Amino acid sequence: MPLEFAPADASARPLHVIDQAGLDSWLEGQPDRVAAWVRASGFTGAIGHVLLIPDEAGAPVAALAGYGKPETRARKRFVLAAAAEKLPEGAWRIASGLPPEAAATEALGWLMTGYAFDRYKAQSPAKARLVAPEGVDAARIEVLAASEALTRDLVNTPAQDMGPDALQAAAEALAAEFGASCSAVVGDDLLTHNFPMIHAVGRAATRAPRLIEMCWGELGPKLTLVGKGVCFDTGGLDLKPASSMLLMKKDMGGAANVLGLARMIMALGLKVQLRVLIPAVENAVAGNAFRPGDILTSRKGLTVEINNTDAEGRLVLADALALADEGAPDMVISMATLTGAARVAVGPDLAPFYTDDDAAAQALAEAAAGAADPVWRMPFHTPYEELIEPGIADLDNAPGGGMAGSITAALFLRRFVAARYMHFDIFSWQQANAPGRTKGGFGQGPRALLGALPRMLNL
Numbered sequence: 001m002p003l004e005f006a007p008a009d010a011s012a013r014p015l016h017v018i019d020q021a022g023l024d025s026w027l028e029g030q031p032d033r034v035a036a037w038v039r040a041s042g043f044t045g046a047i048g049h050v051l052l053i054p055d056e057a058g059a060p061v062a063a064l065a066g067y068g069k070p071e072t073r074a075r076k077r078f079v080l081a082a083a084a085e086k087l088p089e090g091a092w093r094i095a096s097g098l099p100p101e102a103a104a105t106e107a108l109g110w111l112m113t114g115y116a117f118d119r120y121k122a123q124s125p126a127k128a129r130l131v132a133p134e135g136v137d138a139a140r141i142e143v144l145a146a147s148e149a150l151t152r153d154l155v156n157t158p159a160q161d162m163g164p165d166a167l168q169a170a171a172e173a174l175a176a177e178f179g180a181s182c183s184a185v186v187g188d189d190l191l192t193h194n195f196p197m198i199h200a201v202g203r204a205a206t207r208a209p210r211l212i213e214m215c216w217g218e219l220g221p222k223l224t225l226v227g228k229g230v231c232f233d234t235g236g237l238d239l240k241p242a243s244s245m246l247l248m249k250k251d252m253g254g255a256a257n258v259l260g261l262a263r264m265i266m267a268l269g270l271k272v273q274l275r276v277l278i279p280a281v282e283n284a285v286a287g288n289a290f291r292p293g294d295i296l297t298s299r300k301g302l303t304v305e306i307n308n309t310d311a312e313g314r315l316v317l318a319d320a321l322a323l324a325d326e327g328a329p330d331m332v333i334s335m336a337t338l339t340g341a342a343r344v345a346v347g348p349d350l351a352p353f354y355t356d357d358d359a360a361a362q363a364l365a366e367a368a369a370g371a372a373d374p375v376w377r378m379p380f381h382t383p384y385e386e387l388i389e390p391g392i393a394d395l396d397n398a399p400g401g402g403m404a405g406s407i408t409a410a411l412f413l414r415r416f417v418a419a420r421y422m423h424f425d426i427f428s429w430q431q432a433n434a435p436g437r438t439k440g441g442f443g444q445g446p447r448a449l450l451g452a453l454p455r456m457l458n459l
Contacts, residue, residue: 017097078109078436087128109436151260155441159232180216202281227258228336229280236309253428279316308398341405367451
């Protein structure tokens with residue numbers, strides 16, 4: 001089902017959004033027949049409760065959707081989507097009860113109940129459609145939904161069908177849709193063009209590594225997005241256990257998220273000079289795989305000692321970040337499913353980010369609160385710099401000690417960027433079905449960033 005609003009016509013049935021504490025007040029204004037039906041049905045207004053209101057002949061002509069209590073809603077995301085998933089097929093319009101300040105977020109959550117990853121098996125997403133609530137920017141919300149669906153589709157696709165070549169094809173298709181340019185440096189050409197660490201990480205795979213570049217826009221500040229595109233991560237010679245490989249198709253989640261954000265920026269026509277860089281590789285095992293103990297020389301000239309081949313994401317990002325920095329950008333943002341340490345620190349639901357720019361961090365935090373896209377600032381803690389300096393090379397890709405793993409990875413990346421910089425260490429995976437969020441690939445950070453970019457870049 002397209003993630004679009006229903007037309008505002010007479011066929012849309014009214015939906016009353018009922019705050020749990022306000023149910024009695026709402027009933028006082030209803031005909032006796034309706035009030036008696038609601039009371040007899042046991043409807044309480046709890047989140048996810050739905051009650052159809054029949055006419056005298058028994059046909060449903062309206063519905064109630066429970067909206068819970070404020071303290072309960074504060075723990076949830078996309079509250080109205082819990083009701084949307086239970087309503088029968090057809091168009092619905094909000095007749096009362098939805099707070100105006102929540103309308104845009106709840107409308108987006110409703111649209112996302114129509115998402116399903118059905119490439120390999122038919123699925124059954126919610127079929128109830130919503131007329132855009134009054135006062136919301138319906139076109140913008142539809143862009144957000146379509147862009148989130150792109151991110152989810154890319155992450156959900158298994159590595160057999162989402163290798164570096166397929167990720168390049170996805171970027172090319174997006175570029176064609178919005179009139180952007182797209183190119184790639186592939187295979188041994190990476191060495192010719194001085195991307196040695198991207199080549200080293202990806203050379204053992206049968207599908208060639210590459211650096212994908214997409215450019216759009218000729219006016220405004222220069223914004224460069226860099227996304228980790230490790231399409232599958234075996235861990236390399238430091239092989240992951242089987243259980244740790246089960247979700248490794250999502251190790252290109254950073255690339256999927258920056259493509260989703262790029263789609264939002266282009267579809268909404270933001271006045272920026274957008275550049276997207278995606279180092280796309282598979283970290284595979286073969287006779288020519290890079291080894292623990294190797295010392296690689298990066299595009300920037302910094303040498304890196306390899307103490308664990310499973311810390312490969314920062315290597316490919318480093319070459320891409322060095323390229324990004326050469327373009328004198330006004331802002332560089334990287335997104336990556338980089339460390340398990342980030343999950344230990346903040347869990348799967350928060351997107352931790354790093355920046356030295358306090359104003360940008362504040363803008364992002366405020367935008368996230370209104371976008372149902374939670375983020376959490378983490379520190380570029382400079383005293384930990386010595387942890388990533390091994391002595392026989394400039395940098396260590398996997399410092400020992402087992403502590404501050406997300407911070408040291410972020411510090412590693414910062415060494416390759418002189419411009420204003422923000423880094424996201426995301427999970428990009430929804431572990432269980434939730435309203436508006438099906439289990440599987442998931443966007444983390446793009447909506448918050450979209451809301452913050454006008455302040456971050458003075459647009």
